[in-house]
Amino acid sequence: NHGKLTEDGPDPERTDKVMLIRSRLSRIFFLRKFFDYPISINWRTIKGLGFSRLLKIGFTYLKVKIKPIKNVNSLEDFFISRFGTELYETFFKDYTAKVWGVPCSEIAADWGAQRIKGLSITKAVLHSLKSVFVKDNSIEQKSTETSLIDQFMYPKYGPGQMWETVAEIVKDKGGSIIMDATVSEIQFFGKEIVNVAYSSDSNQKKQRIEGSFFISTMPIKELIKGLGNKVPKNVQEVGAGLQYRDFITVGLLLKELKAKNKSKNPTLNELIPDNWIYIQENDVKLGRLQIFNNWSPYMVSDLDKVWLGLEYFCNEGDELWEMSEEEFLDFAIEELNKIGLIDKQDVMDGTVIKAPKTYPAYFGTYSRFHEIREYLDGFKNLFLIGRNGMHKYNNQDHSMLTAMLTVENIISGKTSKENIWNINTEESYHEEK
Template sequence: MSHTIVLGGGICGLAAGSRLAASGERVTVLEAQEFVGGLAATLRGATGAGFDFGPHAYHARNERVLALFKELAADGFPARAKNVRIKFRGRFFKYPLEALDMARSMSPVIALRAFMDYFAEILRKRIAPRRLTSAEDWVVGAMGRTLYAMFFGPYTEKVWGVHPSRLAASFAQHRIPHISLMKVVLSSLRKGYAKRTGTEHRYAPLVIELFYPPKGAGLISDRLAERIRAAGGAVHTGTLVTGIDLDEGRVSGVRFRRVISTADPARGQLGMLANGREGVSAVNGLPWSQLGPEERIAGDQIVNTLPLPVLFELLGDASRPEARTAAQALRFRPISILGLRVRRSRCLPAQSIYFQDKTFTRLSETRNYGGTEICGPDETVLLCDITCDLNGPIWNATADELARIIGPELAAEGFLAIDEIAEAVVLRSTMGYPVYLVGYEAAIDTLMHELGRFEDIVTGGRQGLYKYVDMDIASEMGLAMADHLLSGSTKAAAIGAVPYEDRVFA
């Protein structure tokens, strides 16, 4: 029987492992952290309250995956309508920002300027069309510079840590909703009219179903891991993968080191996702990735969910130099999540709120997603997403230091009183978001081509395929990788003609 080693015990690796184990395959999952679930884990604070890596509600885009989630969380997986807002210029708007919402924030004068900008862009496209290389090119071309400078430019730079001129146009195309300038202008003018006549605009809320297990998002991953173990598979936590061994191009084993927990109670850190290549010293200044001797496990198939550039480092000389160079062009944006347990039964008027002018970019309340048992009934859990630089001031701050900065920002919004903060914790990941820099598509082409040479290694997931996906898609990727290995077909047959954008594994 073949032995499949799954690198990474996030929801993608666990979905792959459980599908393989349920089919009678020998499976071993290797996870660096002491907990499973990766970004989809729920970590527990001092009183047992649950903290996620930012909001983690389950979407329902794939029937097979939704059925699996419902089966795993049969004791409770309620659906709620999506209620996410943007706080912009002192007012709440629905998310994603739409033409009518933009119009509400603009005076007719600014709307006119936006229209002239937009018109100038149309003319420019006619007279001297140019290639849209960056996210900035794309947004300015689609909406004009006024709208870009008002919201999209500053927000994108804050979240991704690079100027939008350095982000690929395809990033904007996929992540930024296309707003019709004509609608914005007309709505804004109508708003001016409405003010005079007293008839305000009304529009139906965006209703999308989201699911959340009352005890925390991590329940799904915990139960996937239980399924693997129950079917005879192994899930090893605290096990950092350090190398892949090949024998004449075929997988023969995986090297790893036992690592200590990244929880650091003195700093309020519940955990830190890291891949061992970043040089982060996790706790007490110890080189986290280099503790313990290197050990080895034999195996003949690999499901990778570790970051794509890390996969190429693990392969070492087995991959061609041009692939290793291409892999270095891929970057991840780290994230720190400040979690607050607050002595109030509810703080926010929405599930999540995006901000442009705060230390954090998004604020969420787990209870509002359906996490009704995440903490005691007279308390609530708030999560503040802060994208940041590795080893920068946010990354190095303790949970209490972050709470001292962010607490007053929340109090100023009226969401809480400082003395209601009962506990502050921080969760971190060096791999929060894949950054789609200009030119990344060429690097991806090289890597996808190179991966075709390794028949018994498949890669998928948010990190492993370098795609900005959610938990349902990451799980779908895991199932697809397992299906492929079970099918016995070749990679060329399974994905040869599938473009990168549509791939669920490579």
């Protein structure tokens, strides 16, 4: 099935610029078994975790609800107050440390508020019960908690297709896009940005662009550095201390997966139906697995084969980052083979892509981030948008909203940035990682 069609929507078999409506399924892989994501209280969970562990989860959850944590300062406090000690230690503690490279006790609670939002055990259980009797087939699913959303819209050829289309529109309207360029200096006078200096891979000579408005998605750490020594010392200090987590994706092409679909819904070649699988196992570095066939089958040229995306979280310059492509492919294949999801002889091809500063971190000097925000918001014609641009762990949908709202603000002459910063703090709608 190549995705459902909206009643009057374009046919993906005939046109490329189309959004597919896809079913969302994410699961957790733990103890070499699959669990619902988020965890549901059902027979599969009881069987997988064991009755005694489930009793501990229930007991520690009730305990924290009867006697709540008074001061929720760290991410550890946030998780325990929301889910209880046993569930936190089973499903959140080690995985979050794998993602961030530091323990939950050292991460600000803001991250949980940003990513988990209104999800709780109670809501997960109620959703499980409700879904048996009532199915919300609308793509909006506005009454559904973010982590429980069942459907999503997805471009035929993946998210990159959207930005290629946007680039075409910009050029058609007379705009220009300078690729492979680095901003090295940002000049300002008083409370206004005047110009930015950049050099590109094709032209190392420094060039300047003037403008009336400047919209920044660059990492705030680099933005502060680019503004130079006129920036107050305290703001420079906070900017220099902001931290990030870097990311490596491994694409693997396989003849088939060892894991097979055991659900009631048939799939081509018994391919498991997951979009994402969270790898909870402690004996591998792998954090998450994507099955690209299940995002859009149009991204896979031969549907008898399987394209996987393996996701690793690391720090630029660490052991994982410094591996060669060949070394990393061998390492990643061994990990998947070890946990029983593939037979390594089924691997046909692979590639490694490294992306720095993928996740803005909620530690380092983050507790003083308000000092940076107050300073940068003071520039009348500078607007910060996106994940790195705001040092805010938004997903792509909310990053897009920050851009759209910024344009509305500029057109209407609004200089306050408050409504942009409020995106994904007031709304209850979020696709959770």
